[in-house]
Amino acid sequence: MIHDVRDTPPNIGGASDPLVSFDRVSMIYGAETEQAVHALKDVDLHVDEGTFVSLIGPSGCGKSTLLRVLADLIVPSSGLVQVGGHPPEAARQSREIGFVFQDPALLEWRKILQNVALPLELQGISRAQREKEARRLISLVGLDGFENVRPSQLSGGMRQRAAIARALSTSPRVMLMDEPFGALDQITRDRMNMELVGIFETTGITVLFVTHSIREAVLLSDRVVVMSPRPGRIVRIFDVDLPRPRTLASRDSDAFAELVSLGTKELEEGYGDQIR
Amino acid sequence: MAKWLGVAARSIWPPLVTAVVVVATWEAVCRLFEVPAYMIPAPSRIWMAFITNPESLLFNAGVTLFEAVTGFLIGSILGAMLGTAFAYSRLLARGMMPYIIAANTIPVVAIAPIIILWFGHGVQSKIAVTAFLSFFPLALNMMKGLQSYDRVIMDVFHVSAANEWQRFFKMRLPNALPYVFVGLKLNVTFSVIGAIVAEFVQADKGLGFVIMTTYRTLNMPRLWAAMLLSALIGIMFFALIALIERWAIPWHSSMRNDE
Numbered sequence A: 001m002i003h004d005v006r007d008t009p010p011n012i013g014g015a016s017d018p019l020v021s022f023d024r025v026s027m028i029y030g031a032e033t034e035q036a037v038h039a040l041k042d043v044d045l046h047v048d049e050g051t052f053v054s055l056i057g058p059s060g061c062g063k064s065t066l067l068r069v070l071a072d073l074i075v076p077s078s079g080l081v082q083v084g085g086h087p088p089e090a091a092r093q094s095r096e097i098g099f100v101f102q103d104p105a106l107l108e109w110r111k112i113l114q115n116v117a118l119p120l121e122l123q124g125i126s127r128a129q130r131e132k133e134a135r136r137l138i139s140l141v142g143l144d145g146f147e148n149v150r151p152s153q154l155s156g157g158m159r160q161r162a163a164i165a166r167a168l169s170t171s172p173r174v175m176l177m178d179e180p181f182g183a184l185d186q187i188t189r190d191r192m193n194m195e196l197v198g199i200f201e202t203t204g205i206t207v208l209f210v211t212h213s214i215r216e217a218v219l220l221s222d223r224v225v226v227m228s229p230r231p232g233r234i235v236r237i238f239d240v241d242l243p244r245p246r247t248l249a250s251r252d253s254d255a256f257a258e259l260v261s262l263g264t265k266e267l268e269e270g271y272g273d274q275i276r
Numbered sequence B: 001m002a003k004w005l006g007v008a009a010r011s012i013w014p015p016l017v018t019a020v021v022v023v024a025t026w027e028a029v030c031r032l033f034e035v036p037a038y039m040i041p042a043p044s045r046i047w048m049a050f051i052t053n054p055e056s057l058l059f060n061a062g063v064t065l066f067e068a069v070t071g072f073l074i075g076s077i078l079g080a081m082l083g084t085a086f087a088y089s090r091l092l093a094r095g096m097m098p099y100i101i102a103a104n105t106i107p108v109v110a111i112a113p114i115i116i117l118w119f120g121h122g123v124q125s126k127i128a129v130t131a132f133l134s135f136f137p138l139a140l141n142m143m144k145g146l147q148s149y150d151r152v153i154m155d156v157f158h159v160s161a162a163n164e165w166q167r168f169f170k171m172r173l174p175n176a177l178p179y180v181f182v183g184l185k186l187n188v189t190f191s192v193i194g195a196i197v198a199e200f201v202q203a204d205k206g207l208g209f210v211i212m213t214t215y216r217t218l219n220m221p222r223l224w225a226a227m228l229l230s231a232l233i234g235i236m237f238f239a240l241i242a243l244i245e246r247w248a249i250p251w252h253s254s255m256r257n258d259e
């Protein structure tokens, strides 16, 4: 199931409007300078609500830029970006976006409970209410008992769990995750993948997930977007129709192996472009 | 809460033992070799000088302490305010920093007579000298601290639609506190020096005044008593700030090894 984005724009004729849409989005860093970088060129991407989409591609192909545009952390040079029919700025202001970075970026001076409750606190939710919600999420990500511990006393995986709970606290419609497990060891990573897939399958949240691992992308996603650098663009999008709920055993099927080798080939082509 | 008090109590023992050993050796050497009192008075002579008229020395110590603490507070607060302005305006920081650094290198003994001329002969001029010295360390550290925030955390605040006040009070200020305490600890030392140097220039009370007058009459045991009192003021002031630091930023790595 491969769409070539050059002749069939994905998701055309979908039943409802996509939750996230990029239309001919380009991003040029330092446009007026000599070192102008074309980080995104004419990106078209449409993501339906409740889908898990992975972005994969070599470093510098604009994956982070794509997420940062969507979160209104940067403004694209041209093109139209929408979340739920609104520009990113409006979506951010109404707290429809959650963002998990590679670095957990917790506040060292706050206990885990207050870290997870931070976005609700910034929103002006009462202490009792936000701490109740934070406790629920801490439990959801498996950090029970660590509410009153400082981040410095947790392992990398646990800190990242807290960051995920924090991103979920405002009940966002879209979760953006930029290589969230990139710094974790393989065992922890597998466990976190299963927890994430569980959260996705039970909440129906929409996820855009950046990774360097094609296996991780196939294991988690409904669709995998393959990108290529210089200029950053989408080269292929393929669907992953493995059954849900997914488990680590999903990796043992022939369909999984096929999708991984397909994705690897696409990726290698992307790297080829880079060398040429 | 009681934990850091316990830690403080436990860490007092080793220096206390050192003090006892040093004082005993000092006393013994002075008696054994009959060292003249104007060179090095024995601890017992210093203690006598203190105990024969403790009110006078304690009053003068109180004056110096008051000048040091008040100048410390005024200088630190003004310094923190300027440092905050610098952190938010690169232009302001670029325009003023060279002069701030230049002013900071003026020796206190050179500027003290001028400040005293401006502020008159009372304690207020000593406070002004102290405030002048306490100003720069906090201005520089406040600026550095407010600028040293983590970019990813700033992104988290942005995605959470935080306003400018929330970014300041919930992120940049707490993040700056370790730097602020570096500045405050420098200021403790500077403020005691500032008060005493200002009293050297002109005063009719305070430990600096006592040191100057006893030097002229070669009343060395009393001079030593005043000198030790000034050290004691500095140590107690420093300990107070260190205690507040322990309470305010227990999360910081500089505090963690004792936890």
Ligand SMILES: Nc1ncnc2c1ncn2[C@@H]1O[C@H](COP(=O)(O)OP(=O)(O)O)[C@@H](O)[C@H]1O
Pocket: A029, A030, A037, A038, A039, A057, A058, A059, A060, A061, A062, A063, A064, A065, A066, A232
């Ligand atoms: N703030 C920036 N200023 C200038 N260039 C940038 C900036 N951020 C990213 N880039 C450049 O844009 C390109 C895409 O970056 P990025 O989106 O981070 O890629 P990825 O996340 O896929 O590795 C890279 O060449 C990178 O060097």
Ligand SMILES: [Mg+2]
Pocket: A063, A064, A065, A178
């Ligand atoms: Mg990146």
